[in-house]
Amino acid sequence: MNKEVRHLTTKIELRSAGEGEEKRHFIEGYALKFEKWSEPLGGWFKEIISRNALDSTDLSNVVALFNHRQDYPLARNTVSEDVGRLEL
Incomplete structure (x- = not known):
């Protein structure tokens, strides 16, 4: 099976909560955005991901x-x- 690698181009938020040993870190954002044009991929094309793209995943x-x-x-x-x- 071939593996397709993509790079995140959307904004993400980094946060921390708690104190001392209870402190936790969070990364929040979107890995996929459905029904929206992507940023240019590989410098030469864009794509739109269908809402059904992950239905059988x-x-x-x-x-x-x-x-x-x-x-x-x-x-x-x-x-x-x-x-x-x-x-x-």
């Missing part, structure tokens, strides 16, 4: 990676003690 184990690096997971949407919690 298995979202049971999604991992958010830093710079698409498999060795640098930030969060996942399944229970995991090694990374943060991802909400989709």
Whole structure:
């Protein structure tokens, strides 16, 4: 299976909450925006993602990676003690 890699071009928000050892960090934003033109991809084309694009996608184990690096997971949407919690 071929893997398609995309780069985030939308704004994200970085936040922290709590104090001391209870302090938590959050990254909030959109990985996909449906029915809107993308920024230029590869410098030469744009795309629109259909609302149905993920209808048959298995979202049971999604991992958010830093710079698409498999060795640098930030969060996942399944229970995991090694990374943060991802909400989709």
